[in-house]
Amino acid sequence: MIDDLWYKNSVFYCLSVGTFMDANGDGIGDFKGLLRRLDYLQGLGVTAIWLMPFQPSPHKDDGYDIADYYGVDPRYGSLGDFVEFTHGCRQRGMRVIIDLVVNHTSDQHPWFLDARSSPDSPYRDWYVWADKKPANAGKGMVFPGVQKSTWTRDKVAGAWFFHRFYDFQPDLNTSNPHVQAEILKIMGFWIQLGVSGFRMDAVPFVIATKGAKVGKPIEQYDMLRSFREFLQWRQGNAVILAEANVLPETDMEYFGDDGDRMHMMFNFFVNQNLFYALASADSRPLAKALQATKPRPATAQWGLFLRNHDELDLGRLTKAQRELVFEKFGPDKTMQLYDRGIRRRLAPMLGGDRRRLELAYSLMFTLPGTPVIRYGDEIAMGDNLDLPERNCARTPMQWSTEPQAGFTKSDRPCSPVIDVGPYGYEHVNVAKQRRDPNSMLNWTERVIRMRKEVPEVGWGDFKVIATRDPSVLVMRYDWRNNSVLFVHNLDEKPREVSFAVGLPGDAGKLLVNLLSEDHSRANERGKHTLVLEGYGYRWYRVGGLDYLLKRSDIDADAKGKTGHPA
Ligand code: GLC
Numbered sequence: 001m002i003d004d005l006w007y008k009n010s011v012f013y014c015l016s017v018g019t020f021m022d023a024n025g026d027g028i029g030d031f032k033g034l035l036r037r038l039d040y041l042q043g044l045g046v047t048a049i050w051l052m053p054f055q056p057s058p059h060k061d062d063g064y065d066i067a068d069y070y071g072v073d074p075r076y077g078s079l080g081d082f083v084e085f086t087h088g089c090r091q092r093g094m095r096v097i098i099d100l101v102v103n104h105t106s107d108q109h110p111w112f113l114d115a116r117s118s119p120d121s122p123y124r125d126w127y128v129w130a131d132k133k134p135a136n137a138g139k140g141m142v143f144p145g146v147q148k149s150t151w152t153r154d155k156v157a158g159a160w161f162f163h164r165f166y167d168f169q170p171d172l173n174t175s176n177p178h179v180q181a182e183i184l185k186i187m188g189f190w191i192q193l194g195v196s197g198f199r200m201d202a203v204p205f206v207i208a209t210k211g212a213k214v215g216k217p218i219e220q221y222d223m224l225r226s227f228r229e230f231l232q233w234r235q236g237n238a239v240i241l242a243e244a245n246v247l248p249e250t251d252m253e254y255f256g257d258d259g260d261r262m263h264m265m266f267n268f269f270v271n272q273n274l275f276y277a278l279a280s281a282d283s284r285p286l287a288k289a290l291q292a293t294k295p296r297p298a299t300a301q302w303g304l305f306l307r308n309h310d311e312l313d314l315g316r317l318t319k320a321q322r323e324l325v326f327e328k329f330g331p332d333k334t335m336q337l338y339d340r341g342i343r344r345r346l347a348p349m350l351g352g353d354r355r356r357l358e359l360a361y362s363l364m365f366t367l368p369g370t371p372v373i374r375y376g377d378e379i380a381m382g383d384n385l386d387l388p389e390r391n392c393a394r395t396p397m398q399w400s401t402e403p404q405a406g407f408t409k410s411d412r413p414c415s416p417v418i419d420v421g422p423y424g425y426e427h428v429n430v431a432k433q434r435r436d437p438n439s440m441l442n443w444t445e446r447v448i449r450m451r452k453e454v455p456e457v458g459w460g461d462f463k464v465i466a467t468r469d470p471s472v473l474v475m476r477y478d479w480r481n482n483s484v485l486f487v488h489n490l491d492e493k494p495r496e497v498s499f500a501v502g503l504p505g506d507a508g509k510l511l512v513n514l515l516s517e518d519h520s521r522a523n524e525r526g527k528h529t530l531v532l533e534g535y536g537y538r539w540y541r542v543g544g545l546d547y548l549l550k551r552s553d554i555d556a557d558a559k560g561k562t563g564h565p566a
């Protein structure tokens with residue numbers, strides 16, 4: 001059973017084939033290169049890879065403009081190479097999920113080419129058309145400032161087509177049963193080739209009603225159930241991880257009251273409040289966001305992330321909160337994007353400050369959910385703000401001090417390697433950090449190992465424990481009579497905090513530090529007092545002297561002896 005719910009306690013790592021490792025020296029990362037780096041990922045402790053789009057595509061939106069759902073872009077290799085890759089992952093005990101981008105296709109997709117060619121095309125109704133410019137054409141752009149409209153006139157078709165994203169990404173008419181059947185077929189295809197599920201792109205838009213007359217789109221949540229049902233029939237333990245940046249009150253619509261819709265969702269709400277917490281040193285809005293996103297079915301899970309491949313979207317914060325995050329982490333206009341976000345990578349945002357990076361990562365690994373690491377963040381890679389829009393944070397992986405960071409033998413990489421400043425590959429690379437026991441890379445590896453030893457975070461229930469100090473977040477997780485407790489100081493100054501663990505009897509008397517020898521014993525009144533350095537964090541196992549005994553219970557559970565999640 002626990003293996004069936006593997007995603008409840010995994011460590012995800014997200015990467016693009018094209019910028020990870022180039023094996024054949026043409027400047028573009030490929031599946032053969034990625035295959036050679038699987039030992040690196042396994043060594044880091046990754047248990048699941050989220051692969052960004054790799055299908056044939058004109059690449060006008062980093063592959064999110066797909067021209068064939070059933071293939072591999074020849075620049076990355078062949079379907080055969082893909083299967084070698086999933087097989088290589090399986091051999092190492094790692095799972096693979098891939099992007100499922102079905103809100104729209106590329107305008108070069110044969111379906112669209114056929115659809116535009118004639119009103120009688122069998123594919124005409126696969127897209128969303130209007131004879132005249134619709135009244136809502138100036139509304140609902142996802143990339144404001146860059147994208148001018150959501151409807152564009154197509155000369156060949158002699159009609160307007162709807163595009164929620166860029167104008168080269170015509171929206172599929174997802175209400176059309178033929179399109180829905182095709183989406184299932186796409187899932188079935190990749191499941192057959194060895195993937196364990198999908199990161200479903202732009203879910204709220206996939207399920208929204210679309211059309212010239214649609215004022216306020218209505219979400220057709222039942223579609224989510226049919227996707228899941230199909231997937232489960234084909235492969236019981238496959239999952240869908242939804243990209244849905246929605247408000248907490250809508251979460252359960254996506255998970256389904258009976259846990260019959262999406263298995264996982266990215267927690268965008270916590271993500272934004274987490275960055276606010278890091279910027280303001282005030283943990284209270286984050287604690288509220290954790291509380292607000294707490295309800296979810298027992299089999300569902302949050303995906304927890306810091307930075308992803310897009311901008312850091314701050315649209316759910318209040319104006320004042322957003323402005324503070326801009327001021328602290330992205331003050332220049334060039335660092336901001338789409339009037340709502342910051343496009344930088346994590347390390348430069350946090351001033352390259354190791355203490356803050358560890359704090360941020362420690363939070364990501366201990367907040368409720370499954371952590372999702374962005375490639376390169378484990379070595380604190382930087383960005384290149386000269387590249388347009390979100391491309392600044394999508395530069396090639398920095399492997400070594402060899403030319404082009406060891407990413408390619410070509411002197412013309414598909415995206416420029418960062419080679420100047422403190423984040424240049426001569427300073428920041430895997431080879432160097434591998435040799436340094438105190439590097440970010442080795443720290444990340446240790447913290448991942450530790451995360452695997454606290455399954456309570458993935459399975460258990462949490463409580464935010466009150467302290468008098470808003471800059472310190474204390475959380476306890478309980479699962480099957482075991483508890484762990486995490487303390488994070490968001491402030492740059494040292495802090496002293498006192499709190500009671502809040503468990504009956506002697507249970508909370510001893511806090512065993514998981515990262516150092518610095519354990520904590522409660523005073524006579526049952527209170528712990530800790531002194532945390534600026535940006536300090538602590539991971540504790542709660543327990544009396546029998547805590548070691550309890551560990552072996554957990555090990556037994558993890559082997560599946562007693563079965564079901566709490
Ligand atoms: C999602 C992706 C983003 C892409 C968009 C259109 O938001 O995360 O990168 O541009 O969908 O597919």
Ligand code: CA
Pocket residue numbers: 022023024025026027028029030075
């Ligand atoms: Ca290549």
